[in-house]
Amino acid sequence: MKIAQIKLKVISMPLKSPFHTHLGTVSEREGIIVEVIDSDGISGYGEGVAFSTPWYTEETVSTSLHIMSDVLIPLLKKRPIKHPKDAAILFQSVRRNHMAKAGLEMAIWDLYAKRNSLSLSRAIGGTRREIASGVVVAADSLTNSLKQIEKYLGEGYQRFKIKINPSQDYSVLEAIRRYYPELLLMADANSAYTLNDIDKLRALDDFNLLMIEQPLASDDIIEHSLLQKEINTPICLDESIVSFDDAKNAVELGSCKIINIKAGRVGGLYEAKRIHDYCLEKEIEVWCGGMIEFGISRAHNIALASLPGFTIPGDISASNRFWEEDIIMPEVCVRNGYVCVPDTSGIGFGINKKRLKETTQIEKVFNFENK
Ligand SMILES: O=C(O)CCC(=O)c1ccccc1C(=O)O
Numbered sequence: 099m100k101i102a103q104i105k106l107k108v109i110s111m112p113l114k115s116p117f118h119t120h121l122g123t124v125s126e127r128e129g130i131i132v133e134v135i136d137s138d139g140i141s142g143y144g145e146g147v148a149f150s151t152p153w154y155t156e157e158t159v160s161t162s163l164h165i166m167s168d169v170l171i172p173l174l175k176k177r178p179i180k181h182p183k184d185a186a187i188l189f190q191s192v193r194r195n196h197m198a199k200a201g202l203e204m205a206i207w208d209l210y211a212k213r214n215s216l217s218l219s220r221a222i223g224g225t226r227r228e229i230a231s232g233v234v235v236a237a238d239s240l241t242n243s244l245k246q247i248e249k250y251l252g253e254g255y256q257r258f259k260i261k262i263n264p265s266q267d268y269s270v271l272e273a274i275r276r277y278y279p280e281l282l283l284m285a286d287a288n289s290a291y292t293l294n295d296i297d298k299l300r301a302l303d304d305f306n307l308l309m310i311e312q313p314l315a316s317d318d319i320i321e322h323s324l325l326q327k328e329i330n331t332p333i334c335l336d337e338s339i340v341s342f343d344d345a346k347n348a349v350e351l352g353s354c355k356i357i358n359i360k361a362g363r364v365g366g367l368y369e370a371k372r373i374h375d376y377c378l379e380k381e382i383e384v385w386c387g388g389m390i391e392f393g394i395s396r397a398h399n400i401a402l403a404s405l406p407g408f409t410i411p412g413d414i415s416a417s418n419r420f421w422e423e424d425i426i427m428p429e430v431c432v433r434n435g436y437v438c439v440p441d442t443s444g445i446g447f448g449i450n451k452k453r454l455k456e457t458t459q460i461e462k463v464f465n466f467e468n469k
């Protein structure tokens with residue numbers, strides 16, 4: 099692969115309605131669209147999924163843009179890349195900054211797949227033709243949560259997730275279960291609890307939840323292993339797992355029974371696949387998490403979730419869950435509860451150039467010297 103040029107575009111788009119967690123509210127989503135163009139003029143696309151502020155991880159759009167521009171792209175200029183894995187390994191000389199790395203690495207995966215006339219799913223070893231779709235519902239008020247469950251059930255979604263915190267958990271889940279006793283339901287706490295809340299967390303065993311996601315601190319693996327021994331609901335780790343080693347430690351310690359894999363959080367598809375392969379071997383279930391992302395990252399998620407170990411419906415919702423108009427064509431659609439895995443080359447979605455242009459705030463172009 100001879101990279102000729104890389105373009106970074108910071109885009110910004112309002113959400114259809116604000117997304118609330120106990121950590122804050124996202125109403126406008128910024129992201130970084132990465133285009134890696136080779137010497138034959140073929141483009142691969144990736145997406146930097148850091149948020150504008152560091153509420154979910156320490157990275158932001160500004161830090162990602164800096165690390166891509168001033169650290170990672172200069173590394174790519176120095177070393178030739180034959181396979182996307184080479185980029186992942188090259189980036190290991192830089193500490194953390196996983197979302198910045200993933201944005202570039204995933205664009206290189208798309209380019210690699212396109213150059214080899216493979217779908218991205220095939221290129222990474224995917225086996226599924228369709229992906230069971232799950233969705234996160236609003237938690238701002240009980241009325242709104244119930245309204246959204248009704249609406250998304252009607253659209254076919256198969257698994258429902260609600261954000262919880264110690265001030266509303268029991269009452270919200272109890273109400274949902276009263277109306278929907280059989281719903282495939284899970285809760286995401288985004289680290290809203292401590293081990294002092296063990297009784298509150300144990301009480302949630304009443305609701306037959308599929309899992310509780312990231313109840314304790316965002317960088318913890320030890321305390322989750324203590325908590326898992328005290329509650330029946332399976333713990334799923336999200337924020338705590340930023341690498342293969344984290345996944346291995348968490349599984350060995352019994353800190354979780356399920357792992358949410360997000361390629362952005364772990365530095366790209368190579369690391370995501372390593373975690374997947376390990377979990378498959380250890381019979382730990384995995385699912386693909388979401389980042390309120392745009393279509394390019396959604397397309398990558400679809401390819402990732404086509405791997406055989408992704409047995410639980412992920413946060414893989416349609417483009418229209420968050421956006422009036424996405425930046426890809428066609429948009430991601432959910433039909434009868436499933437998203438189709440494209441079999442055309444690369445990510446399998448085109449770019450909606452008009453939408454991309456009207457949402458672009460900053461554009462940076464990096465030219466590679468090719469001898
Ligand atoms: O559907 C989605 O895009 C994911 C919704 C979600 O829970 C989330 C959204 C943004 C950042 C982190 C998380 C999370 O999984 O914790």
Ligand SMILES: [Mg+2]
Nearest residue numbers: 286311312336
């Ligand atoms: Mg989560």
